[in-house]
Amino acid sequence: AEELKLAHFVSTTHTLNSSIIDPLKQQVEARTNGELTIKVYPGGELGRGPMEQYVRALQGVADITWGLSGYTSSQFKKSMVVELPGVIPEGTSGYDMLWNAYDSELKSEFPGTKPLALWVSEPSVLIMKDKNISSPEDLKGLKIRVSGAMTGKLIEAYGATPVQMSAPEIYNALQTGLIDGVATGASAITDFKLGEVANSYTVGIPLGHIMFYLVMNQKKYDSLSDEQQAAIDASSGRALSQSGEVAWNERADKTLDGLRADPDSTVIDLTPEQIAPFSAISEPFVVENLKEIDGGQAVLDAMLKR
Amino acid sequence: MSSEIIGTLGILALLLLMVLRIPVAFAIAVVGLVGITILDSSTSAMSVLASESFTLASNSELIVVPLFILMGNIATETGMSRKLYDAAYALIGSIRGGLASATVIGCAGFAALCGSSVASALTMGKVSLAEMRRFNYSPKLSAGAVAAGGTLGILIPPSTGFVIYAILTEQSIGRLFLAGVLPGILLCVLFIAWIFVQSYLKPDSAPAGPKTTWREKGDGLLGAVPILMIILLTIGGIYTGIFSPVEAAAVGAGLAIVFGVAMRKLGPKAIWRAAQSTLTTTSTVMIILIAANLLNPFLALSHIPQNLGQFLTGLDVSPILILCLILACYVVLGCFLEGFSMLVLTMPIFFPVISSLGFDPIWFGVVVVLALEMGLISPPVGINVFIVKSVAPDIRLQDIFSGIMPFWLVMILAMVLLVAFPQIALVLPDTMMN
Amino acid sequence: MATLLKPLITLTDRLTSLSSIFSTAVLLFVLLTILTDVIGRFFGSPLAGSQDLTQMAMVLIVFGGMAYCEKNSGFIAVDLFEKMFPPLMNRILDVLGLLAGALLFAAIGYTVIEAAEISQMLGLSTNILGLEKAPFQYALAGFSLLTAFSLLLKCINRLLSLCGSQDATEEVNE
Ligand code: NA
């Protein structure tokens, strides 16, 4: 029997485990009658932090790794079109858009690896301490922590000041007032315990999404038998990606519902009228961004099968 | 050969190489790399080396290391450290062991502005070791006090240790921070109690100074005003949200330069000298940290922590015995693993056991961080010991280790107290947050 | 043999001083960058990308200081048993320690150059300022190789003195 090493850098209780890793592991092992197994190295055991995950798969430190495209955005310029605010139409899924464009547009951004899953998070929200945000005016001059370049520019366009810091520092920074808020997915509220220090959440501002990948070392894949390759193919791709995307959204909904029920926190669900002034800023921003990305419009067209 | 045996042989080889005086960083790195090569492949080992070297050297939170060393160097260069210890000597120098106790209190205070034990021990070591020697304190006692006091950095909030524990186990960071306060103070008091005992057992190691008048005490304090102001401004800036604990290192160094220049104690040449001598300490510490992170994948691949966990879970004995065994595991693993790597490796295994036995997860977090602190000063891979060595190269490593030994036992005592009286950790979070 | 080493030692010494001067300058630059960012943020306009700058500069500080650290004998060893060993054994162990260090830094240099090539292939750069990762990896590798070379020279030198030949460092220092 052959064993594949799967490495990630979050805890064993993270959504990633139940929605992506467990299904992949179970299906692969069942389809090969245990001839191909997957051993999981959680929490950065084979190497810490999000920055080097792709390289670890590429060099074979692990056979399969998980990562956020945004940490190395220069590598995923085209794929990250999916992160732009408002590009995923109602009724469409981020993972579908990514796989629609994969063969024709995005493959070159994944050299040396075979993506097993590509998906996006729930839409980002604003996580604020002591400040209620319902219009761009409310954001003027506030300090907002962002993780990527795109969100940074967008936050600036909305009138706030983007601030850069590592994820474990956010809690303390919110608590002391170093930053007024954070722009990220609602799942981060539980991941980084932000609910303990934040008290106001705004849902509906176009802030984009976060993209994730699960990739496998191509040489390792090529070295497997035909049956084993077929088992991996059947256990990965759109179906696995869907499982991840659905789980992320469910977790975010559950978190937000919990906060809505909590009398100590305010959740502001923006009405379409309240969203409009934000969209007036974000729509030209998206057009501008697509122009800056080489072939950006073509990527979006492929994602939307236009 | 099974992977567990290879893991165990690796640890033995590490001990041997260190006994044979191979520099610590090289010994750890060699064992880690050879181990990964055997358990996986040489490509994997080389790739881990490349990524750990770059990841740690570009870690934005570790920038506190060179900046706090710079602050310590400037404080020494301008005589501010000297003034601080003159003040402490005037105030409590007549008590035996007074200066060492003051250093431990200083460490606790510094812990309140710094989340990392490495940075705490570095800065306090830079400032205090030479000063204690000036007042004829034995290098053993002063080194032990600094290395042990420095570990308070991760018990007293803010603490990187608690943040990582909270994220790994889905616990509240706020509760953990509050829970660390009283045990931190307790440990600080126990350290001081030991210093007091030691100074009576061996009066030469911490000689009492002459009695001072109130006027002398006042003059002493006045001289220390600049450095006390720097400390107050830095702590104040963190708690009012003007800068982060990481940026505080730059602010502290910047303020030290500004005060030094304003007092005409510091010119461009002296600033340059202070900055350049920062390099040696920084590189010494960083290469050890890089090496220590190579052991982590090796031990993960050996499956030792995992099998240890499974073995403990399967035992049919009383919960308190399992708890004691788990804590013993931490103390032993702490000898070899870098603190945060150890959390990452062991939490997924031990935490579910602890919760299912009904122990309080916040309390357990405090106990585990205490165990991490012990790991920081226990041989062979005791990062704080090497830090003290790097800021005071003329103290022999054996003296540092023997100076630390009693403090390590004091920490065992603190752990026993925490297990016997969990309220020490839980009373603050339970009363202040519910 | 010793005369052959002499110019090499002089050369590494010069490079070591240069790299230490460079790293010191970078450290002071980082100090100013963070302070500018903190003060700027207080007044509502932080320095964009200060984290990018800090991270990359830190690489230069840590590894740029490595050879200097080596020259100041900064790498810590356990001196617990030194007195128990016979002098000859201690000298052999010194040589082995230096050799281990030379190998480690040579390995870091070699493997980080490979990593830099991968970074170039993937087009990796920092998020806000778009600083390319590869040049900093090449710098890291260069500094490591310098450190390795310096350790290797010291190692050869000790070997020569072990074999009763002249010590080239002493000659240079005179
Ligand atoms: Na602290």
Ligand code: NA
């Ligand atoms: Na240790």
